[in-house]
Amino acid sequence: MMKKLKSFIWDQSSKWILMKNPKFIQIQDQKQKLNPQQILDANIMQLNSGLLEKRIIEELEKNPMLEIEDEDEKQDDFDGTRRSVKSYSNHESIDIEHASSISFLEDFNAQLIDVNATEKELEIAEYILGNIDDDGYLSIDSILIADKLNIAESEIENVIKKIQYLNPPGIASKNISDCLLCQLKYYYPDDILSYEILSNYFNDFVNHNYDKIIKKINCNENDFKNSLNVISSLNPKPGSIYSSDVSEYIQPDIILNKNKNDWDIIINNSFLPELVINKNYEKLLQDSNTKNDTKIFLKQKLDTAKWFVSAIFNRYNTIKNVMKTIIDLQPSYFNFDDRSLSPMSLKDVADEINMDISTISRSTKGKYVQLPWGCIELKTLFSESIQMKDGSHVSNTIVKNRIRDIVSFEDKQKPLNDSQIADVLNKEGYIVARRTVAKYRESLKISVSRLRKNIL
Incomplete structure (x- = not known):
């Protein structure tokens, strides 16, 4: 690419020198550029189940090469053009009934x-x-x-x-x-x-x-x-x-069922339509009598359709791999009754399955997992590491829960400030600073000590 040098350059004696005649020179600028299919993959990956359903409907409306598979014509055909994007399960979305709003x-x-x-x-x-x-x-x-x-x-x-x-x-x-x-x-x-x-x-x-x-x-x-x-x-x-606003129901993206000592991971696509390539338009594309302009248009739409179906499958496989890795990295949470979390970052998961951190972030953002004990947001399974005085590390969720307990049982006439809470935690073996306590307290939506004070 061509760039114009500014009228000043930096010489070896660490001084700015005025150039008399600024010139254009060619320099190499290396930047990674994503192709359209990679961009589509990234966009589909970050969608939760509800948004993915809307996105599929939008794509069906604008791409004639895609259609919903007829129930009577289903075949076990996965050649890349007739991929099914549906995963079967008996689980329904967690819906919440709302009373009709008053005028x-x-x-x-x-x-x-x-x-x-x-x-x-x-x-x-x-x-x-x-x-x-x-x-x-x-x-x-x-x-x-x-x-x-x-x-x-x-x-x-x-x-x-x-x-x-x-x-x-x-x-x-x-x-x-x-x-x-x-x-x-x-x-x-x-x-x-x-x-x-x-x-x-x-x-x-x-x-x-x-x-x-x-x-x-x-x-x-x-x-x-x-x-x-x-x-x-x-x-x-x-x-x-x-208020006429109706709270959106939670549609879990993942459903986990305990199977003896293992977990069955179900990607909840049961409500999504099955997409296939439109046979009539595919034949039209292959017909020698079809005009060249029409063929170009259909070929573009066919490529986009294949990319779209592929992106959905990539999302399916990635989310499943990420969920399996999370289960492996959080044995205390998934396999024991106390369900305590271990420190875990996006990088930990990325390293385990050899994927980019941004991909892990997209695959977990806004996604919910249905567990036997409730429906939780996937991001709550990630946490920072807090060092203990004995050299071990614990999840910051343990510290947050401890802060919540300390505040719950404090003397409301003399509530503890952040420094005092930090002192309590340090005595219990956690190495935390006052500013860390303040950050966690705010994330828990707990007011400062002054606002927690009650009268007799």
Whole structure:
């Protein structure tokens, strides 16, 4: 490739020298380039079962050379053009039933009619409710609504207040403090202390500065604890009950069945269509009367179809090999009741089966394995190594579980900070620093000690 040298060069005396006449010179730049089939392999490898199904459907729609095999024409033919991409199993996906969602707009419109809202107020409410986010908060300033409808902002605010005190209360609030205060007035209209805490000491409250609030309000700890329980019962996301989002079910990519002292590894492709090459188009390609342009098009589609089927088979074999290697590297987890993990990295698996780390990463990313004791994400079987004082190594999942236990049984009036947790772990033989504890605590979604503090 040709590159233009900059006007400065580095000489042997370690000085930059100005070049009078910059020139173009040819240098060799070696970079590994993936061919289309390798790119397709990589893309298919990283898909989980659900996404692979969608990808197959997309490919069927755009490639006439591919078709779903007719059940009546199935043959045990694996010559590369009639490969089946289906693996049989009796396992079904782990589906979760969801109740039908309530119509948010219809519900609130009906409630507004019940409280005798005028036609104009209903018109304003429709615009307000149309700008409510998933959590139930108003996502636009009231002055913008007023400008849009060409009416006074005070009229908008009046309708917002009406909506805020419908059921559930707090809908159309501008912030969490406003939302909780509306709910407090709705559910506990006589709770003066809780109202004062949220009105005047909200920032201290969310930061768990309870002693400071008690001192400023001059209340006793029992009364404060009662208010704390009341406020904790409020819903900071009142719109969540109307959420139309349906959680995706987990479709395990791998199913493991215990067979005496061994494991049966089943790649869960039972719901995938079986792909074959379209015979009619294949004959058309081989027909001497077919136009050359048509042949070129069909040949390109045939190559792509073969690559696609091959990529699915490569995914199948790779995931199976990776799962077998993981089982071999984690005997304590798969063969004993305590199911303790050993340290294991992507490189460990890659070295065992002589594959690139990136391939192992793609084959495990977003994949789930169904075990006799539950369905887990494949990446949870990988963990860092933590050294013990006796020279041995353990998985960092053991340390994480220990941190969780320490926090669970700590004195909530005097919660341990990261340094203190690190001291406990070091006394137990683990070699960990405070920053390591902080990293693991955050990964476990455990708050800092200040936010874990409770009052009496």
